[in-house]
Amino acid sequence: MAEKPSVVLLGTGGPRPDPSRDGPATLIRFGGDNLLFDTGRGVVKQLVRAGVAPAEVNPVFVTHHHYDHIGDLHDVILSSWLAGRQQALRIFGPPETRRIVNALLTQIYDKDIEFRDQGEPAIGGWKPVEVTEIGAGPVWESAKWRVSAEYVVHGHGLDLPPAFRRRWVCLGYRFECAAGVIAISGDTIECDGLHRLAQDADILVQCCYLADAEIIDESTRRLAKLTLACGDTVGKIAARANVRTLVLTHFRQKDAAMLDTLAAEVRRDFAGRLVVGADLMSVEL
Ligand SMILES: [Zn+2]
DSSP states (O other), rough: OOOOOOOEEOOOOOSSSSSBSSEEEEEEETTTTEEEEETTTTTHHHHHHOOOOOGGGEEEEEOOOOOOTTHHHHHHHHHHHHHTTOEEEEEEESHHHHHHHHHHIIIISSHHHHHHHHGGGGSSSSOOOEEOOSEEEEEEEEESSSEEEEOOOTTTTTSOOOOHHHHOEEEEEEETTTTTEEEESSOOOOOOHHHHHTTEEEEEEEOOOOOOGGGHHHHHHHHHIIIIOOOOOOOHHHHHTTTTTTEEEEEEEOOHHHHHHHHHHHHHHOOOOOOOTTTTTTOOO
């Protein structure tokens, strides 16, 4: 039987601190490889809880530069090194990812790195980070899998200056192997890029921030329309793309009843297998 990948939801929350959900981070495990998508609050602790050695994570794929998605990128870089990472850590992300990583390495944690590199020889010296800035298209592949990216739409219709909008590049990712396809929506509303990512996917890990019942005023209406897909569209997106298993993630904090309401809204539009994500849940292909 062919080896199958699994998805581990490391963090299913959003930017607002939620006692029951860490920040956005999703792991694909396949054939000894651990591919990490986003590095939100608590990601390293969650890796350890999931039984994944931080040194074994590689590569890292960044969807966009909101702080809930890259807030613990430094922790992934430094903790993987401290835990014995021997290879360069590969990081893929939108333009300006290199500037962010360089700031972490040369302006924020430069003393920490020099301290451990020079002062603690048992660690074995600094292990570098290799950043590749990407757009839509093929990203990286191994002998057994390949990852591609698509542009997604995440707040591009807000009243932002054109110069900022050009810099605001947001990506979703598609993982393919012989056993099947896993799509990671990133933060997005319904858009062409998301449809291409998700088309015929065995698993779509999809942001789903609010239940329709939480969309109650101008601000939440704008959010659902322009920034993050919610219960009113997520089921339709998955149905249209012919997704087999839809995994919901990136929730604003809500009680169990509201989460049930959200799931019921999505089920109205999507007849496939629905998984309401929770931290450390593993979803098999
Ligand atoms: Zn975002």
